[in-house]
Amino acid sequence: MPFVATNPATEAVLAEYPSLSNAELDAALQRSHEAYLAWRATPMSKREELLNRAAELLESEVPVVGELMTSEMGKTFAAAKGEAAKCAMTMRYYAEHAGRMLVEESVATSGSRSGLRYDPIGVIFAVMPWNFPLWQVVRMAVPTIMAGNVVAFKHAPNVPGSARYLEDLFLRAGFPAGVLASLFVEVDQVAGIIADDRVKGVSLTGSERAGRSIAAEAGKNLKKCVLELGGSDPFIIGASANLDHTVPLAVTARVQNNGQACIASKRYLVVRERADEFLERFVAEMAAVKVGDPMDPATGLGPLVSRAQRDLLAAQVSTSLAQGAIALTGGAPIEGTGFYYPATVLVDVPRDSRAGCEELFGPVAVVRVVDDLEAAIDEANNTPWGLGGSIWAEDQAEIDAAIKGLDVGMVFANAIVVSMPELPFGGTKNSGFGRELSTYGAREFTNAKSFFVA
Numbered sequence: 001m002p003f004v005a006t007n008p009a010t011e012a013v014l015a016e017y018p019s020l021s022n023a024e025l026d027a028a029l030q031r032s033h034e035a036y037l038a039w040r041a042t043p044m045s046k047r048e049e050l051l052n053r054a055a056e057l058l059e060s061e062v063p064v065v066g067e068l069m070t071s072e073m074g075k076t077f078a079a080a081k082g083e084a085a086k087c088a089m090t091m092r093y094y095a096e097h098a099g100r101m102l103v104e105e106s107v108a109t110s111g112s113r114s115g116l117r118y119d120p121i122g123v124i125f126a127v128m129p130w131n132f133p134l135w136q137v138v139r140m141a142v143p144t145i146m147a148g149n150v151v152a153f154k155h156a157p158n159v160p161g162s163a164r165y166l167e168d169l170f171l172r173a174g175f176p177a178g179v180l181a182s183l184f185v186e187v188d189q190v191a192g193i194i195a196d197d198r199v200k201g202v203s204l205t206g207s208e209r210a211g212r213s214i215a216a217e218a219g220k221n222l223k224k225c226v227l228e229l230g231g232s233d234p235f236i237i238g239a240s241a242n243l244d245h246t247v248p249l250a251v252t253a254r255v256q257n258n259g260q261a262c263i264a265s266k267r268y269l270v271v272r273e274r275a276d277e278f279l280e281r282f283v284a285e286m287a288a289v290k291v292g293d294p295m296d297p298a299t300g301l302g303p304l305v306s307r308a309q310r311d312l313l314a315a316q317v318s319t320s321l322a323q324g325a326i327a328l329t330g331g332a333p334i335e336g337t338g339f340y341y342p343a344t345v346l347v348d349v350p351r352d353s354r355a356g357c358e359e360l361f362g363p364v365a366v367v368r369v370v371d372d373l374e375a376a377i378d379e380a381n382n383t384p385w386g387l388g389g390s391i392w393a394e395d396q397a398e399i400d401a402a403i404k405g406l407d408v409g410m411v412f413a414n415a416i417v418v419s420m421p422e423l424p425f426g427g428t429k430n431s432g433f434g435r436e437l438s439t440y441g442a443r444e445f446t447n448a449k450s451f452f453v454a
């Protein structure tokens with residue numbers, strides 16, 4: 001089946017790319033394997049030079065690649081340009097810091113010389129989602145490549161232009177062919193790739209369903225696996241929250257990327273004494289979010305990525321409303337061309353309804369009122385996921401209680417949860433395992449090899 005890019009704002013087909021035959025896939029893996037044999041011996045200074053060159057090219061092309069991403073998956077043009085700039089910034093960060101993160105370490109023992117090295121392991125296969133078409137790949141691939149590995153990635157089939165752009169960017173920057181390779185392959189070719197002897201590790205960013213399947217294949221083949229999966233991040237409004245600061249960011253946290261971010265806030269847990277004030281202001285600001293053409297600078301919320309994704313969200317909400325949930329704003333899809341859904345706030349959501357127990361991958365916020373911060377933390381932890389979470393409070397004791405008490409991979413206070421190259425990114429429970437970014441991400445696909453000289 002070809003990879004087909006469709007503009008979710010206009011429903012027009014943009015381009016089609018043929019998928020790889022098994023013979024073409026075999027040749028691509030061989031190219032990656034041979035690239036690895038040379039790349040692992042390439043000095044860090046050369047890797048840094050090439051990565052800086054890629055960053056420079058990307059910086060000069062931000063509007064072009066921004067428009068490409070907007071047309072393929074509907075994020076606002078402003079968000080797409082921000083994503084491209086963040087990718088370039090992260091490349092520069094790793095060009096500056098990867099050498100330090102991966103340097104050989106001495107450890108004092110009874111020997112004359114001992115320590116550990118972080119050696120690359122080979123071709124790493126990555127399966128990627130469409131929601132941040134450039135960033136997801138860069139976040140996984142840049143640290144992995146700087147460690148001396150090569151990356152072959154299967155992107156989501158609806159963002160083939162973005163996949164091609166990234167592969168081409170690395171080639172134009174001077175990276176040898178096969179260091180970063182896009183594979184247009186089908187899901188039924190994935191198990192064979194993971195089993196291939198030339199592939200030494202696998203990484204997925206995507207749904208829990210895909211995570212279970214990829215982890216099973218990796219397990220069968222005893223290969224290292226990193227999973228960045230879904231979440232239902234809590235946004236906790238504590239008693240001491242400054243609502244002037246909190247409310248606008250509560251809206252952004254839900255509608256960013258048209259509501260389609262793993263780390264978007266999805267459950268708003270507000271302590272009773274601040275509930276009326278928060279709800280009134282939050283609902284008013286959610287209702288004011290302008291929905292429309294993602295290329296228009298005034299737009300706050302573009303379309304969802306596909307008809308299927310919009311219909312899924314609509315069904316999750318409508319069945320929950322039928323079970324007793326109440327929509328204080330939004331609550332039904334917008335008819336007409338494009339896969340639009342308005343910013344929505346739900347209260348009184350039954351726990352056994354779909355909005356009460358499934359991830360909502362669109363601009364729908366569930367608000368629950370809780371007695372106090374302790375109850376908020378208990379409620380926040382009462383899910384199968386543990387990706388990120390945020391606490392909004394002026395009181396340091398409230399902040400510290402949330403940082404300590406939340407069973408998640410990342411806690412932010414008075415700021416929206418974001419990924420940044422300096423800090424590890426990843427989750428607990430069904431949100432996956434392993435880490436990307438920071439020193440941890442740079443070392444995920446390395447052999448931490450001990451040495452001891454008597």
Ligand code: NAP
Binds near residue numbers: 131229262
């Ligand atoms: P998805 O359906 O899992 O797709 C992600 C990628 O996995 C696509 O390339 C997809 O290919 C592939 N895939 C799906 N099923 C597979 C299987 N059984 N075996 C191998 N590959 C498979 O996820 P999505 O709906 O596109 O993305 C949304 C989900 O990803 C949400 O749950 C979101 O929270 C999560 N996410 C997590 C992070 C994170 O960093 N933790 C970041 C972004 C998104 P096909 O499309 O060809 O099936």
